[in-house]
Amino acid sequence: MINTLTSLRFIFALMVFGAHCYTIDKFFDTHFFKEGFVGVSFFFVLSGFIIAYNYQKRFSENKITKRAFWVARIARIYPLHWLTLFIAVALGNYVIASGAIDWLKHFLASLTLTNAYIPKANYFFSFNSPSWSLCCEQLFYLCFPFLIPIAKDYKKLLCVFLVSAILIVIGMHFTPETDIKGYWYVNPITRLPDFLAGMLLFQLYDRLKGKNITAYQGSIIEIASIALFLAFYLYTAEIPKVYRYSCYYWLPVAFLLISFSLQKGIVSRLLSNRILVIGGEISYSFYLIHLFVLLSYAEWQKGSNFHIAWYISIPILFCIIVLLSLLSYYYFEKPMNKRIKTLLNK
Template identity: 60%
Template structure:
């Protein structure tokens, strides 16, 4: 496990949290908060890096199977997704539906994480809105074992990403304002290059991880990566949003991930704090739960005609979300992950010279 990258997850989850707080108070309509959607881009690129880090050699050397990989990914995302989907179905989702048949269609699409493939907000933001990104992750996970034999080369990956970038820039330029979110923000196919950027980063990481880099140089690089990201982030208001949804942030996000993956500087030492690592571990729960808490609060304030100042309400909502995320991670996510893996593990019979041995394996 790379502790620094785990810790960084909670910071980018907080950016997404801040981006959704505009429903609480208009102060969060400021660019600094609304631009928090970059957290999703970070997670997509990081996903490519971590998946390659954990599985690339194993899949190429056939020490693990595609089925093992897919089962592990299914066990990671589906239990909490299905739980939050059922909660959303009970308390009312993000979008209103025109009837029972319409509700069922949206529910089925959300259940199987197909909602981001439909270019309509009433689909991709239905029920638990943040789960659209899981539909993208699902496509990434499906593709990875199939394409990694062809992408295990920096040069090939750079060429593929350069071609993708050219097509993306042309497509983004030609897309109307009302369609950019459907085609360039939530569409799993157009977000696939983000994942491949992460896979490419892992190829660079393999070349750099054994290089001797001094503590002071590493600290300077980490500081520079953060400064560059903040520069891109604060200047983003002048860039059309369609580009900011993906490729605009490739460079700063990539440098953040690559440099901090080496874990050799002073800021990396700070990020290796146990509490920050726990924060990163619960970030998936935090991401899927936070909007429930925010929307529940806004419904209550509308129903009872009262509202706390945001300086009070937002910290309270944040603390509640953290507590629920901790409970979810330790008492639901981890047990459910093990349970799903066990369910999909089948017994095989191995013939040995001295008899037959039953052994549980995940194929």
């Protein structure tokens, strides 16, 4: 496990949280917070890196089968997804617009993580809307074992990435504004290059990890990567949103990932703090739980005469989400992960 990258997961989950806080107060309805959707792009690239880090060598040496890999991934994403889906149903987070049959179609699409393939917001954002990203992860996991032969030669993997990146940029240019979210933000097929970028970064990491990099040099690299990311993040006014959904952030996210994966600098030492690492471990729970907590509070606030200032309510809601995430991780995620792997590997 690379502690710094685990901690970064929590930091980027916080950015996604901040991007959704506009549901509570208009203070958060600004670029600084709403651009936090970049956290999802970070997760996709990180996923490619971590999956390659954990499994590429094992596949190459025939130490794991496709079945065992897929079972491990199913055990990772589905239990909490289904739990939060049913909670969202109970909370009424999806309104039946066209009767029971229409509701059932949307429910089944969410249940099977196929809703993001349908370029309609009432599909990919139905029920617990952050779960659309799990549709992408599911495709990544399905494809990964078949990408291993290509990944053995980084030049081939790079060619596949570059061709897909060029096609995506061209496609983005010709897509009407009203369709960009459905085709370029949530669609698993068009988010696959994010995952490929992460796999490529692992190839680079594998070559750099043995290099003699001093703490001073590592610190300079880490600080430079943070500065580059902030420059991209803060100065995006002239960049069309369709590019910011993925390809615009590939460079700064890649630099950030590779610099912190080496764990050589002073910032890495800070990120290795146990509290931040635990935050990264519960980030999946945090990500899936946070929005329906925010929406439930926002709904209560609308019907109440008692108004709580955001600088009080947001920290309280954050603490509630963290507590729920801790309970979920230790008493649901981990036990269910173990049970499902045991059951499906029989």
